[in-house]
Amino acid sequence: MIRIEHLVKSFGPLEVLKDISTEVGSGEVVAIIGPSGSGKSTLLRCINLLEIPTAGHIFVDGVDITSSKCDILKVRQNVGMVFQHFNLFPHKTVMGNLTYAPMKVRGLSKADASEIALDLLTKVGLSEKADQYPSRLSGGQKQRVAIARALAMQPDVMLFDEPTSALDPEMVKEVLDVMKGLVKTGITMAIVTHEMGFAREVADRVLFLDGGYLVEDAPPDVFFSAPKSDRAQQFLEKVL
Amino acid sequence: MNLDFGQIIPSLPFILNGIVVTLKFTLLSALFGFTLGTLLSLLKISSIKPLRWFAEFYTSIFRGTPLILQLALVYFATPQLIGYKISPIEAGVLTFALNSAAYSSETIRAGIMAVDKGQREASMSLGVPYRPMMLDIILPQAFKNILPALVNESIALLKDSALVSTIGVLDLMRRAQVVAGQTFLYFEPLIIVGVIYYVMVMGLTQAAQVLERRMRRSD
8 A cells, every 4th residue: 555665754864764665565554653853743743745745755545645747746645634733724614624625636526525524524523523622622523523534535544643642641542542443444554653562462564763774664463572773673662 | 272173063074075085095005015916926925036035125225214204205206207196096006005015015925924833734644735825824913913903004194194184185284285275264164174183093992802802703
């Protein structure tokens, strides 16, 4: 589903990602972990071209999204993203947040978009908040709406950029529960997270990044019980 | 002191008709000015350098010269340059819109920059193209933030509109001068239009507060 070949990303003289190559299969759930500044978020943001790669190739669904001929907007429609700070549209209701892109970008009718939206809101347990503005929601509720908003475009891939890092501790679980439900639907997911327990439970594979290098790429039981590199061992000692 | 408002009363309908002229003039100037200002502000944040340079240069011209000079140039020089006999009201609206665009583009640019960049990223991640992203997501939030500044700009436009009396538009100011010329009374007609301007500005301020409260509903 996603294939990354020799990806390099620099911000000016600073090389943030150094020759990253990996693959995410269809329906696979990949957790991306590592110390702060290791390039996790940048890697994720390259997959929907919020960051433009400096070198290398990324294929989504067989299409080279780094090619100049590629229609970026089309790629993004198929790759949903959930942000650390939710980024809901504050001037639109919850319903408006969910129906805007499907109507504007995919050309769905209001009735069709609303039906999909209401179905998704029910799944994340927020159907009664449809007419509220985001400012009236708690952090956990906002993030659940943000997940539903990304799903409303019916993407094949979902990217999560530290989805629980900005939440109060008691709200982390409700968001993780929604994400666990999503794993069961078989959608391809890439998750940058600091929730090691969650990564261990739901991920098919763990990518460990450090200093811009992809240091380890292993199934979670292998990675968490017997990390190969010193750097991963040190990291796990600190966070577990 | 010999004040005689009695002599002015027959001229009152004539003066009051100026309200329509002044309001229409201000409304048109603000409408064209803010629209053009929005376009200019988008040029100013564009990644294409020549577009930015053009917008910066445009702003510097209209900020760097007196409004009354711009007005005189547009009104008196247009027939000379392109042979079109421009009417005073056209010249006025054109000048004020161009001038107001220069000032409001700075305000609108700041308003756009103040919208959280996450809004842009969220729109982009949903595959929303540039135009609808700006029109539906970014600009509504930007305008909400800068509403007080735009109200100030509108008030300035309303008051500065008195300058068009110099090219013969029969606005409030001009009508006061006409009545003064006919009656040889200066204080009475001038103070009357002064009060009218003041009331209009207060009305505008009130309307803006109502609008602002409505827009803050989503907070």
